Amino acid sequence: MFDLKTRSARKVYTDVLKGELPRLWFAQVPNFIVGFHNRGVFSDVRVENVQREVEEWEEEQKPQLKKLAALLRTLIAFGRGQPSGRFELVFEGGDSALELRVVGGVASCCISD
Numbered sequence: 001m002f003d004l005k006t007r008s009a010r011k012v013y014t015d016v017l018k019g020e021l022p023r024l025w026f027a028q029v030p031n032f033i034v035g036f037h038n039r040g041v042f043s044d045v046r047v048e049n050v051q052r053e054v055e056e057w058e059e060e061q062k063p064q065l066k067k068l069a070a071l072l073r074t075l076i077a078f079g080r081g082q083p084s085g086r087f088e089l090v091f092e093g094g095d096s097a098l099e100l101r102v103v104g105g106v107a108s109c110c111i112s113d
Contacts, residue, residue: 004033025061031049034046071098074100088102
């Protein structure tokens, strides 16, 4: 598996990889291909195994990833506690907390049976 990106030749490679590391970690994609072009003509295509960089990113992000894991556990537990399994997650912004709400009234599901 690999992730493929294209960028203008004016972009610096490390900036491209740095911005993609969270997504590469989430998808567990170890191979990264980036092609740099000048007006549509590719002259620099780099194929790299970025497993080490992804692991380093994970190590640096451990506190935030632990919070994400705790949030996901909370969401799963709340959803399993609902008869329909459906709920809303609301965030007003700023310093407000996330709010979990039972879906009220008649609301059609966004996913077909």
